[in-house]
Amino acid sequence: MLRLVLLSLFFISSVWGAPGNAKIPVLCYHRFGPEVSDSMTIKTVAFAEQLAWLKSNGYTVIPLDTAMRYLKGEVKTLPAKPVVITVDDGHKSVYSDMAPLVKKYKIPVTLFVYPSAISNAAYAMSWEQLRELESTKFFRVESHTYWHPNFNHEKKKLSPTEYDKFVDKQLGGAKKKLEERMGHEVKYLAWVFGIYDDELERKASQAGYAAALTIDRAHTAAGKKMTSQPRYMIVSKHDIRAFERMVNGTEDRMPASKKEVIRY
Template identity: 50%
Template sequence: MKYVLKLFAAALLVVLLNAVMPPSVHAQNSSESVPILLYHRFGPTVADSMTVTTPVFVSHLEYLKANGYVVIPLRKLVDYQLRKGPPLPPKSVVITIDDAHKTVYTEMFPLVKKYRIPVTLFVYPSAISNASYAMTWDQLREVKKSGLFDIQSHTYWHANFKQDRKKMSQQEYEKSVDMQLRKSKSRLEKELGATVDMISWPFGIYDDWLCAKAAEAGYVAAFTIDRRQVTGADSIMKLPRFLLTNANKGKAFEWIVAKPKPEQPKAGKGNQ
């Protein structure tokens, strides 16, 4: 009975969220769209499937600059979706990064400073100053101090909610989800002295119940890896992003940021 009541409460919260904040709060014009780009790691060579080489990242920034795109802070897009901010510039683009890999500091940070672009970094705190692949707290403070990095949550230890739900009891799962959402937020706010109220879903795993729990925990927006541009038809807790790999260059990258969207180019040398 208790479980049924909890499910009902979560469902009711989703309904209330959709009433108070309808799909992207029915942002001003559902025909408008903004691409959110998602990066993970950088380097001189492709170390894994999530690596975008530094030269390819530079080519992305150069293309945006040469073609009149405006890189805006993620916060501006969220405020606009929530009807708390002014209209966005034409050809707006948002840049995000997940995980806080050490190459964000060594490879990306110098370029962010060079091009003076705002970015949002989603972090899972358990790795910071612990894992050899991750940034340190001092590095996070340094990039935040630049004024170009907004640091937000990626759960506490990059939770796989799909696996957790299968192997845990419902009570254990609910407790784990609450911990992942709340502990990440509180730790980041304590270490960095900034408001943390946005989250990106690890592995792109989300559902209405998780969205409701995130809202309960104090998050105002959440981000997926659904591969399309943000429009007014999108839920504020399910905003899509383009996960970029090193193959997304040339025509493939141009298609991702294009407005209005042309037909997607076919894979091939001409799209590299």
């Protein structure tokens, strides 16, 4: 009987597997351009330099979905030196400046967008542009809430019941809207302004997100909660040496007191 139990346990674990123990750097970009107009914009040539550096140093850019499923034990193996690229906010420079480089290097990129801006705000891409990017197979659209609110401010302003409804709309409502518009399941969420807490994380799971990403500047790892997996936000001041420290884990291994904190 015991052997049977052990055998079935072995069978179950070999089917589902244990979560992978590799740590993966997930990068977070915002805007690209010929000049640095604000701290969130990085020069397109700097991004090109980073992609060339990754390639010549043996890194492989993998889809966010592969990385998250690996952390859950659903994907067994990864290429050596995996790295994930994400972009928040749906800025039109993704279409004009970033996409040509993505197509040149043939790398997967996840776009976290908020539906209220798309085909609406002057700085944002249109639904047609997002669909065109997805048709290249290099891009995938995921959720960045409905209209990019500051949850800390809203929590102070609203009653508990109102706040509850507000969070549902921002998390579940955005997921539904993006699924309608893009015609595929939306599995992942990027926390706005990097703000999250236990309550928000619980609500993200309830809304059906498989994982949510922060900007806490560390590698993702199976030991961390799936609703607060970290990313490295890259801004204009980061040179190629700083970039190298992010992807090779040097920054992750720094004591917390020495770590950079970037807020926006």
